Amino acid sequence: MIEQIGFAGSFTPPGTSMTLNRMGYGAMQLAGPEVWGPPRDVDAAIAVLREAVESGVNHIDTSDYYGPHVTNQIIKQALHPYPDGLAIVTKLGARRGRDKSWIHALSRQELIDGAHDNLRNLGVETLDVVNLRVGGVMEPSERSIEQPLTVLAELKRQGLIRHIGLSNITPKQLSEAQTITEIVCVQNFYNVAQRKDDALIDDLAAQGIAYVPFFPLGGFTPLQSSALDRAAASLEATPMQVALAWLLQRSPNILLIPGTSSVGHLRENLKAATLQIPAEVLADLETIGRGSGQ
Numbered sequence: 001m002i003e004q005i006g007f008a009g010s011f012t013p014p015g016t017s018m019t020l021n022r023m024g025y026g027a028m029q030l031a032g033p034e035v036w037g038p039p040r041d042v043d044a045a046i047a048v049l050r051e052a053v054e055s056g057v058n059h060i061d062t063s064d065y066y067g068p069h070v071t072n073q074i075i076k077q078a079l080h081p082y083p084d085g086l087a088i089v090t091k092l093g094a095r096r097g098r099d100k101s102w103i104h105a106l107s108r109q110e111l112i113d114g115a116h117d118n119l120r121n122l123g124v125e126t127l128d129v130v131n132l133r134v135g136g137v138m139e140p141s142e143r144s145i146e147q148p149l150t151v152l153a154e155l156k157r158q159g160l161i162r163h164i165g166l167s168n169i170t171p172k173q174l175s176e177a178q179t180i181t182e183i184v185c186v187q188n189f190y191n192v193a194q195r196k197d198d199a200l201i202d203d204l205a206a207q208g209i210a211y212v213p214f215f216p217l218g219g220f221t222p223l224q225s226s227a228l229d230r231a232a233a234s235l236e237a238t239p240m241q242v243a244l245a246w247l248l249q250r251s252p253n254i255l256l257i258p259g260t261s262s263v264g265h266l267r268e269n270l271k272a273a274t275l276q277i278p279a280e281v282l283a284d285l286e287t288i289g290r291g292s293g294q
Contacts, residue, residue: 026259
């Protein structure tokens, strides 16, 4: 049995019975290059998932358009029947083109079909949490989300979805969504260098709603900063561990989903949950985000 790692506390989203360790796992990298097709080593992908859960991770972020279908099928192969207390969080609102593009899929039928694809490939009767993905690849775009969110609310009433979240949205869209259904989490682009959601995070914390940053380590271009390097050297950690630890200390409602296809890298990420950043180092790290819109 793998020794469980401290996970910087837990969080229970509103209206749920889920108690989530704040360090989770993002499964996007389990698919092949460009999140397309199978991975080079399926056994390695299975090993990462099993080690994550054995180490104390109890929420996994995924989507059936990763692959497409591949990531969910690997999760099912690795972990089904799922252990009690494990929450699988998926997303609807996009699909993959044959050219590997990312295409909006927000029509009623696309959302219904996407929900059933997730149910089938994960091997479950109900999806724990479904995030409605809107906006572009990295940034939200202001538009009404009433139509697609109403479809998800219907699926929730039918018992196919337990809880609903939002991905890549604006504060105005959050307010609109909350007139339609309860929102348990928001998943947006945010990290120590990308700080546009500072006010949103504080507002969500006041409401007890989880905030889940995607690309917590920089996205398509990994974070690079002299302040991160200094902090890592002083704490005897890696810059990426510092970036993850900073997020955990930023606000108690932040849940992390760093992804990897390597067991060694997974272990490095999990150790970030035990890293405490002193005040003087935090002050230095704050300089990274200046000018990013906080």
